[in-house]
Amino acid sequence: MPAPVSFRSRYKPDKVVVEDLSIGAEPIPIRVINNYSDEKPNIFNYATSNRFTNDASKMVAPVGDMKACSCHPRSGCLPGECECEDASSLIFDPESRIVGQPIGTSTYNDHHYVECGSHCRCRGKCNRYMSHDYLMKKVEIHYKPNMGFGVIAKQHIAAGMPIINYVGTVVTKEYHDEYRNQLASQTDYIFDNLNEEHSGIAVLTDAAHHGNISRFINHSCDPNTQIVKVYPYIYAHGSEKISLPKIVITASQNIRPGDELFVSYGSSYFHTRNIPCLCYTFCCFVPPFDFEEKAQTEKEAVEERAVRRKAVRENWHNTGDIPSIDPPVFDID
Ligand SMILES: C[S@@+](CC[C@H](N)C(=O)[O-])C[C@H]1O[C@@H](n2cnc3c(N)ncnc32)[C@H](O)[C@@H]1O
Structure with a gap:
C-alpha cells in the first residue's frame, strides 16, 4: 500500500529571501518571499517617516502658521462644530474607517482629510x-515575474481602513528635475503629491532610496486601495508655504488575506515610460488592450526590468553606495 501523501508535503513552503525588510523598524516583521529565484529587492533605506531636501523643508509652513480647531477636548469634534472636520472632504467613523463618501475610486485629488x-x-x-x-496591518512582499515585487495582505482589511503612509524623500519638483537624470531608471518610486491646487508649489515624494512597503505596491486598473491626502493642519489661505499632506493608502474594498494590494498609478505612468500595463483586468485602461499583443510586450517588459535590476545591483556592488546620489537631506519630523 502506498504511503499516504500528507497535505503539507504536496505544497512547497514559501521561500523567504528576507526575514524582515524593515530591519526592526516596523512593529510587525515584513517577510520577502521569492519562489522564483534568489533575487531580493534593490537596496534602500527602510524608513517610517518622510525626510525632506533642504529646498522642500523651506516650503513647508511651520506649525504656528497653520490653523487648528478650537473644540473642547470632550466635544468629540463633531461635524458643523469642528473646523478640522469641516475642512475635510471625507468623514470617518469611530474606528477611523472612511464613511459617507463614495469609495472605490483612486483619484486622490478629491479626497482630503x-x-x-x-x-x-x-x-x-x-x-x-x-x-x-x-x-498597522500584516503584509508580506512577494515576487511575481510580470510585475516584480508586490505587497500581499496577510490579514483581513476592511474597506475604508488606512493601511500605510507613502513615505520617501520629499523634494520640490524643480529640484527633482535637476537630479532626475542622475537617477535615470529610478523614477519608478515617485509619488506626485502636487500641492499646486493650493499654493502653486509642486512637491514629489521619491521612495527610490528611502521608503517603506508602500513603494512596492503595484498598479492595477481595478485597484483595491485608494490614496487619501491627510493634512495635519487646516490650510491657511494666502500662506506662501504649504501644509504638506501625508499620503495615506487606504482600502477601497474589503481585502482578504492573500490578496495583493494594488493602487492606480494613472495611465500617464505607463505612457511616459512606454511600458505596458500587465494588470490583465477587464477594465484595463492602458493600451495595448489586446491580450496577445500584451503577452509579447510582457516578455520584453520582464527582460527590460531584469536588465535594469542588474544595472542597479552592479552599481551597488561597484560603488557600494547608491544613497550617495540622493540629494542632501535633513529630518524635520
Ligand atoms: C512603484 S514600483 C512597484 C514595485 C516594483 N514591482 C518592484 O519590484 O520594486 C513600480 C514598478 O513596478 C512594475 N509594475 C507595477 N505595476 C505594474 C503593472 N500593472 N504592469 C506592469 N508593471 C507594473 C513596473 O516596473 C513599475 O515601474
Whole structure:
C-alpha cells in the first residue's frame, strides 16, 4: 500500500529571501518571499517617516502658521462644530474607517482629510486622525515575474481602513528635475503629491532610496486601495508655504488575506515610460488592450526590468553606495 501523501508535503513552503525588510523598524516583521529565484529587492533605506531636501523643508509652513480647531477636548469634534472636520472632504467613523463618501475610486485629488492633533485645542483626544507612521496591518512582499515585487495582505482589511503612509524623500519638483537624470531608471518610486491646487508649489515624494512597503505596491486598473491626502493642519489661505499632506493608502474594498494590494498609478505612468500595463483586468485602461499583443510586450517588459535590476545591483556592488546620489537631506519630523 502506498504511503499516504500528507497535505503539507504536496505544497512547497514559501521561500523567504528576507526575514524582515524593515530591519526592526516596523512593529510587525515584513517577510520577502521569492519562489522564483534568489533575487531580493534593490537596496534602500527602510524608513517610517518622510525626510525632506533642504529646498522642500523651506516650503513647508511651520506649525504656528497653520490653523487648528478650537473644540473642547470632550466635544468629540463633531461635524458643523469642528473646523478640522469641516475642512475635510471625507468623514470617518469611530474606528477611523472612511464613511459617507463614495469609495472605490483612486483619484486622490478629491479626497482630503484634516486630522486633529496636539496643536488643536482638543489636543487630538477626539480620535479624528488616520495617519499612522507605522505599519498597522500584516503584509508580506512577494515576487511575481510580470510585475516584480508586490505587497500581499496577510490579514483581513476592511474597506475604508488606512493601511500605510507613502513615505520617501520629499523634494520640490524643480529640484527633482535637476537630479532626475542622475537617477535615470529610478523614477519608478515617485509619488506626485502636487500641492499646486493650493499654493502653486509642486512637491514629489521619491521612495527610490528611502521608503517603506508602500513603494512596492503595484498598479492595477481595478485597484483595491485608494490614496487619501491627510493634512495635519487646516490650510491657511494666502500662506506662501504649504501644509504638506501625508499620503495615506487606504482600502477601497474589503481585502482578504492573500490578496495583493494594488493602487492606480494613472495611465500617464505607463505612457511616459512606454511600458505596458500587465494588470490583465477587464477594465484595463492602458493600451495595448489586446491580450496577445500584451503577452509579447510582457516578455520584453520582464527582460527590460531584469536588465535594469542588474544595472542597479552592479552599481551597488561597484560603488557600494547608491544613497550617495540622493540629494542632501535633513529630518524635520
Ligand atoms: C512603484 S514600483 C512597484 C514595485 C516594483 N514591482 C518592484 O519590484 O520594486 C513600480 C514598478 O513596478 C512594475 N509594475 C507595477 N505595476 C505594474 C503593472 N500593472 N504592469 C506592469 N508593471 C507594473 C513596473 O516596473 C513599475 O515601474
